[in-house]
Amino acid sequence: MKLTIDATAREQRRLEGDVEGLSRKRREEERRLYDGSVGNARELQAIRAEVDGLAARISRLEDRLLELMEELEEQQGRLGPLEAEAAEARAAVEGLLRTDADELERIERDLGHLQRDREALQPAFDPQLLALYESLRRLKKGVGAAILKDGVCQGCHQKLSPMELDQMKRAGGVRRCTNCRRILVPG
Helix, strand or coil, rough: HCCCCCHHHHHHHHHHHHHHHHHHHHHHHHHHHHHCCCHHHHCCCHHHHHHHHHHHHHHHHHHHHHHHHHHHHHHHHHHHHHHHHHHHHHHHHHHHHHHHHHHHHHHHHHHHHHHHHHHHHHHHHCHHHHHHHHHHHHCCCCCCCCECCCECCCCCCCCCCHHHHHHHHHHHCCEEEECCEEEEECC
16 A cells, blocks of 8 residues: 555656646746747747647646545555554464464473473383384374274274274284274273
8 A cells, every 4th residue: 555655646746746847837938928029920829829738738737636636645544544454463463473482382391291201101111012113103194003992993093893803802912903003002
């Protein structure tokens, strides 16, 4: 909007300059017309035509100048609410950035606590099981183990057949989903 206002104001200044220049030229021609320095009738007629032509051009430029002044006033009237709206938007963005920064800080703090808890629990697990879990976690988008709930693997959401469930119960050891190969934890 400010660019539009600036362009309109520039156009207005240009037209004001044009009007001033043409008015000056008109005054000079009128002075020549009436001061008696020109005696030739044809030349006086040409000067009169020039003065009339200048008056018509000045009138058209002044009409356009009035239109531009009205446009500029309207644009400036719209600018205030737009600037207020932009200020509100900037304040909202700043609020979101502060909220995001606070949230990120909280997440990083929670992540640090969880990592310490994880490190404290690791000695209780078999190193081979941890290696399998880490390998699966890298392959399965961060989820190496899943809960087996009501015969459904919560990692891939596939229902295991009763035969597969029975074989898992009898086999013992590490249970893995036959579909996604994640480690299954009873739920």
